[in-house]
Amino acid sequence: MAARALGPEAYAPISVLWSAVFLVTATIWIPVEQEVARLVGARAARGEGARPVARAGARAAIEIGAPGVALVALVAILG
Incomplete structure (x- = not known):
C-alpha cells in the first residue's frame, strides 16, 4: 500500500x-536468539537457572545493536 501511495x-x-x-535480523539476531535458547535449554535440563544466559544474551544484543543504532542516527543527522 505504501509503495502505491508514495510512488517508486x-x-x-x-x-x-x-x-x-x-x-541484519537474518544474519545477526536470529543466531544470537538460537544460541541463547540452546543454552537456556541445556541449563534447564541440568536444573540450573537461565539468568546468567539471559544476562549474557542481553549484553551481546546491546553490544551488537548499539553500533547499528549509532550508525542509523549518524546517517539521519548527516543526510
Whole structure:
C-alpha cells in the first residue's frame, strides 16, 4: 500500500531500510536468539537457572545493536 501511495521514487528509501533490517535480523539476531535458547535449554535440563544466559544474551544484543543504532542516527543527522 505504501509503495502505491508514495510512488517508486519516494518509496525507494523505505525499501532499502526494510531490506537492511531483514538482512541484519537474518544474519545477526536470529543466531544470537538460537544460541541463547540452546543454552537456556541445556541449563534447564541440568536444573540450573537461565539468568546468567539471559544476562549474557542481553549484553551481546546491546553490544551488537548499539553500533547499528549509532550508525542509523549518524546517517539521519548527516543526510
